[in-house]
Amino acid sequence: MRKKKHLAITLATALVLATILTGCGGGKDTETNSSGGNTPQVINVATTQDPASLDTSKLADSASNTVAQETQEGLVRLEDKKLVAAGAEKWENSEDGLTWTFHLRDYSWSDGQKVTADDYVYAVRRLFEPEVACPNAGIFYMIKGGEAYNTNKGKAEDIGVKAIDEKTLEFTLNEPTPYFLQLMNFVNLLPLRQDMVEKAGDAYGTDPQQVVYSGPFVIDQWVKGSKIVLKKNENYWDAESVKLDTANIHLVPEEATRQQMFDGQSLDLIQNVKQEYSDMLEDRIDKGEVTSIKGYYPSVGYIAFNNNDPNKIFTNEKVRLAFSLALDRDGYVKNVTKKDQAAYAFVPYGLNNGDEVFREAVEEPLKALKNQDPKELLKQGLQELGLDPDKQIEVTFLQRNADADTRVIGEFYQSQWEENLNVKVNIDTASDGATFNTMIMKGTYQVAQTGWGADYNDPMTFMGLFITGDGNNSAFFSDSQYDELVKKASTELDMGKRLEMFKEAEKILIADKAGIAPLTFNVASNYLQSYVKGLSIEAGGPAYELKHVYIEK
CATH class of the missing domain: 3.40.190.10 (Periplasmic binding protein-like II)
Structure with a gap:
């Protein structure tokens, strides 16, 4: 060989x-x-x-993140798998875990003006500003006062971030957060110049000449x-x-x-x-x-069902599970994408819960359901919805764009659901990626394929997406038990207990309630x-x- x-x-x-x-x-x-x-x-x-956009307060997609992180310098930077000092030379966390203090190095924007702690304060306050509608705002709700301001119940000046002096930045948290330092690499926390944002107004982020840069x-x-x-x-x-x-x-x-x-x-x-x-x-x-x-690479492709489907179909968990189990994931990666690995869970390989790789410790929950009959589940779900199970239903799959690879993938889902569930599947095509993302986040779709990649090295970067009301909750999934488990896990310092919380929540998301259908882990x-x-x-x-x-x- x-x-x-x-x-x-x-x-x-x-x-x-x-x-x-x-x-x-x-x-x-x-x-x-x-x-x-x-x-x-x-x-x-x-x-x-x-x-x-180039407006770092609003970014959530990979293409935007890449450009932003190559052109701006946050407090820390990822190099060779490790967080290293970048905009901050050093930092410390208080004994109770609630106060983080970052000491900025002496560095400048591309126009020569110094980067100051106030540039970070402005960035943090702006990501919570309701009118800005940052889709990732919920990720940072551990910062004191952030949720209140983001939900019109508090003031910007009450957010737990302040400039002690020009080169000292302080965060105050609601509770100790095991992964807080990982978040300092997040695109929405990159420094932001208030004068440039206000000068450009609503057009900020559309013209690179109206942006200043702090990165390489x-x-x-x-x-x-x-x-x-x-x-x-x-x-x-x-x-x-x-x-x-x-x-x-x-x-x-x-x-x-x-x-x-x-x-x-x-x-x-x-x-x-x-x-x-x-x-x-x-x-x-x-x-x-x-x-x-x-x-x-820690990312997952998944089918998003609109849990608030105005046509009712995907508001039922048995219908959603039927559509999930009707997909031949192994055939999909072997014959259609010809890459990656079939996923029967949501949290991908390559993420740690403490010192333990999460996916190696927790079995993929959907594998236990592979022998269930999706047609029978669909029948039961339609009956619960008050619909005639003997009458063929019609659904619409939204695909990202019209390119050849996307069409082949959309046709795979269409054939799988029509053959295995005897439903009629129409395909709707977004004009481009930005339009697709807008339709998904506004809920103007029934079922679609999307995905998520890790923003930091912790299961919360995935599990936090489907907390009720999160800005990136593309399926509009809502379950009080899931919310409680994930929120407890976000502050639990005992990694064994935390693992069990995530394990139970993941099972609720993709098996018990089938809010989404995982498809592939990225290899x-x-x-x-x-x-x-x-x-x-x-x-x-x-x-x-x-x-x-x-x-x-």
């Missing part, structure tokens, strides 16, 4: 690229990497959709529907560590197009590829032209040209971390 030169890693916190082969780029134009003279420090990567890069161009061009931020505090001059982020929705671009070296990184393409790259790996990284197969060095992929960070990347001839 041929020796495989890719690096396989099972993750606890993140996937971190270790480049293990070298080679030359050769024959590329000025937008890429030429083979003569000094090697231009330019990288070409891809995204599947435009950022929704600045946005030089944003050609919507085409690309984003990042340039090195010469005012960045750690500019000496940044070797790239330019990062071109191309908008390429189609995987086949991304493969062609990678083969032609007009893309230097390709992520989450299908197995058949991965197999095709093995010869190039052996020749030293390409390097790879494979392993679990990342990522490849890059061998002349690219220092790139990492961090769970909870941007889709690709470019700060330490350099191009080697």
